[in-house]
Amino acid sequence: LKFLCYSNDGVDEHMIWLVGLKNIFARQLPNMPKEYIVRLVMDRTHKSMMVIRNNNVVGGITYRPYASQRFGEIAFCAITADEQVKGYGTRLMNHLKQHARDADGLTHFLTYADNNAVGYFVKQGFTKEITFDKERWQGLLVLGTSRTMMEEY
Numbered sequence: 557l558k559f560l561c562y563s564n565d566g567v568d569e570h571m572i573w574l575v576g577l578k579n580i581f582a583r584q585l586p587n588m589p590k591e592y593i594v595r596l597v598m599d600r601t602h603k604s605m606m607v608i609r610n611n612n613v614v615g616g617i618t619y620r621p622y623a624s625q626r627f628g629e630i631a632f633c634a635i636t637a638d639e640q641v642k643g644y645g646t647r648l649m650n651h652l653k654q655h656a657r658d659a660d661g662l663t664h665f666l667t668y669a670d671n672n673a674v675g676y677f678v679k680q681g682f683t684k685e686i687t688f689d690k691e692r693w694q695g696l697l698v699l700g701t702s703r704t705m706m707e708e709y
């Protein structure tokens with residue numbers, strides 16, 4: 557099992573994994589327009605921490621680091637259906653947090669969580685109480701519908 561973080565860098569192997577991750581998001585997040593998922597996963601300002609098993613992607617988190625404001629916005633998070641509730645989601649989030657701190661210098665994460673995923677985010681240390689200075693994120697985040705804003709630091 558490997559946890560690897562890449563963006564759209566033109567490397568064939570990374571592109572194959574990003575396309576696989578995009579397909580997992582499209583299936584697991586049916587309320588998200590597919591074009592929107594493709595656009596953000598392939599956008600060079602976004603990065604994806606992926607769970608790779610036997611050279612196949614089984615899940616991941618796509619996020620956008622805002623380096624000068626020192627926070628990351630989590631856009632999508634999912635594990636493929638037959639691999640859920642095996643602990644991969646927790647390990648994925650832990651790898652993401654470490655990478656974001658070490659490689660991106662981020663201190664906070666913000667996300668608009670699907671209401672049915674709020675329990676997962678709470679277990680990962682996120683809260684609905686947003687303490688992060690509003691001036692640093694206002695106007696940057698894309699508001700989701702039927703989603704709950706959450707923060708982790």
Ligand code: ACO
Pocket residue numbers: 584585630631632633634635636639640641642643644645646647667668669670672673674675676679
């Ligand atoms: N609601 C409440 N608790 C949950 C949920 C949930 N939807 N999913 C997992 N958990 C709990 C588990 O029971 C577990 O608790 P435990 O540690 O006490 O046993 C803990 O969270 C972690 O479980 P993992 O096995 O690590 O989680 P998993 O690998 O299944 O990944 C994930 C969680 C990513 C939510 C996965 O179930 C999934 O892909 N779901 C469908 C897509 C989805 O809802 N994604 C999030 C949308 S919000 C966004 O993308 C910003």
